[in-house]
Amino acid sequence: MKYGYSKGYDLLRFFERIVLNLHYRKIVYRGTENINEEHPLIFASNHRNAVVDPFLLLNVCKKEPVFLARADVFKNSFVAAIMRWLHIMPVYRIRDGVENLGNNNESFRLSGELLKRRIPIALYPEGSHNPKISLLPVKKAISRIVLPIEASENFTLNCEIIPVGVYYPDILGFLSDVYVVFGKPIRVADFRQQYEENPNLAANSLRNELESRMKELIVNIWNDAFYEEYLCAIQWNAPRLAREKHAGKREDFLLASKEVVHSLDRMFHDDRSTFDRQIGDFRMAMDILGKHKLSPRDNVANPASTVSIVVQLLLLTLSLPLTLFGFLNGILPILCYRKLLTLFKEDQFIPTLRVVSGLFIVPAFVVIQTLAVAIFSNGWWALLYLLLMPVTFYFACWWRKWAKSLLRKWRVNRFAKRFPDSWMKLISLIRLNHLSFR
Structure with missing residues (x-):
């Protein structure tokens, strides 16, 4: 299928923007100045929210990007037809059957043609949905697509990879917020010498660079052993930090959430005894909340009058x-x-x-x-x-x-x-003392 401008698809984008703005209380975009659609672009984003993630990306693209998605959703012929009309191409994984991996050659070839025509492509290099606020290991799909394409053009195509970070403070909530950050582009031509010497090493280097850039853009709770405690720390401390330190910034809660995670990470690496005490306090707080049938999302720090x-x-x-x-x-x-x-x-x-x-x-x-x-x-x-x-x-x-x-x-x-005594104790337990407020 030849992907190009479609009036019907553009009309869908118009209504999608309306619906998305009705669904979310606040949609914040940052770093859009890093997008130059005069260059061949590949958007590489973390993936937590099925169709909503592509919709968010569509809202900032002037052109109609083509998405690469896992092949198992194309099994039904009717669904496959809809997916292709929506400018979505299949990518096969090992779990889809080793015998099907060869089908990726056609998708990668077509991706190259699209890039040469300056039609952006977008994919989710983690390879699957990630329900957690973290980044899964980035796969080499982008390297496999873009390096051979650039090499075939003697690295003069000027392909750029735009790392994208999407953050949902309450991913399931209606009228919640979402933050979309576009990082500085990665120039594929910068890997030319390495590719000419060792293509596999160049592919790994590009993958590692992309993964590092994406981690900088998102809230990344990598510490699975304490994942729930990290979440609670964000819910309890980020609102105050956003209000007192990042007031007036539209990405206030994103910045505050990243600071909370970084603070805990520093404690984990540099002062493990303090980290363990902090985690113990959080767990005691969770017990108190559970006893009184409250949740970490309840605003216990500032009770309404x-x-x-x-x-x-x-x-x-x-x-x-x-x-x-x-x-x-x-x-x-x-x-x-x-x-x-x-x-x-x-x-x-x-x-x-x-x-x-x-x-x-x-x-x-x-x-x-x-x-x-x-x-x-x-x-x-x-x-x-x-x-x-x-x-x-x-x-x-x-x-x-x-x-x-x-x-x-x-x-x-x-x-x-x-229970004023329990409430005062709870307030002292949920506070992350190593945070730097105003």
């Missing part, structure tokens, strides 16, 4: 009729979404299904239900319904999140008032 809780409850109550209208008219899209969830066992597909539902399922039912209203009423009522249905349904989804946050606030408020 009773007055603010009552005000929020009043606003939720007053807006309940509008919410019920929204949920009632959105019941069919909700049922379809719930049905889709049963088809996937991994939680990482929840945000993808939510975005896909907003992109296709909700608009489809808006049209169907509006036509039904038009049949039984005049055109003005149908037009009014066409405007109100998606707005009130989105408001209902927002209301549900706000109601959940109110319940968490009430639990923390009750805990701090009923």
Whole structure:
């Protein structure tokens, strides 16, 4: 298939941008000045969120990039046709069968043609989804693609690899945040001499350089033995650090999260006894939270006041009729979404299904239900319904999140008032003392 500009694909990108901005409270892009689409580009990103990760990349590309994805999703012919229309090519792994690895030659050849035509390609060099906030070992797929292509052009093609880091503080959350950072490009021509002397060594050097650059861009919890404790440290300390040290910066929470992880890493390597005491404090804090049916995501450091809780409850109550209208008219899209969830066992597909539902399922039912209203009423009522249905349904989804946050606030408020000694002890346990605040 020849990949090129498609009006239909561009239209999909337009609606995808709208849906993505409705799904996330804040989308922050940094380093876009490192993208020069006049050069042949390969985007190399970490991969945690199925379809959402490519959508985030699409939003900053002027051209229509072609993605390389694992081949097992192409087994169904209908799905394969959709994937190719979406500018996605298959890449075969050993787990797809050794006999199929030869099929990669065609994908790599076509990738070379695309780069020569200045059409960007994008792939996820970890080779699979990674549910954790870390970077899996980077594979050599990019090296296998780009080095022979540059060599065939005597290293004059000027290919650049753009390392990309994507960070979701709450990957499953609706109206949460996401940060996308583009690193400085890696010039493939810089590996020319090494490639001419030893192609395998050059491929490893390029892979190592890419992996190192990607680690700098993301929050990388490499210490699996203490992964949960690292997560808790971020949830407990990054909000305050972002507020006090990085105020006014759109990437505030990303910077704060990286500082928390780096601080723990330094302790682990340089002062293991202090690190062990800190981890012990975190585990005691987790026990206290569990005893009082709280979670690390609850804002125990700054309990909401009773007055603010009552005000929020009043606003939720007053807006309940509008919410019920929204949920009632959105019941069919909700049922379809719930049905889709049963088809996937991994939680990482929840945000993808939510975005896909907003992109296709909700608009489809808006049209169907509006036509039904038009049949039984005049055109003005149908037009009014066409405007109100998606707005009130989105408001209902927002209301549900706000109601959940109110319940968490009430639990923390009750805990701090009923058990002040335990609350004070908890505050001292969750604080990461080696952090440098303002």
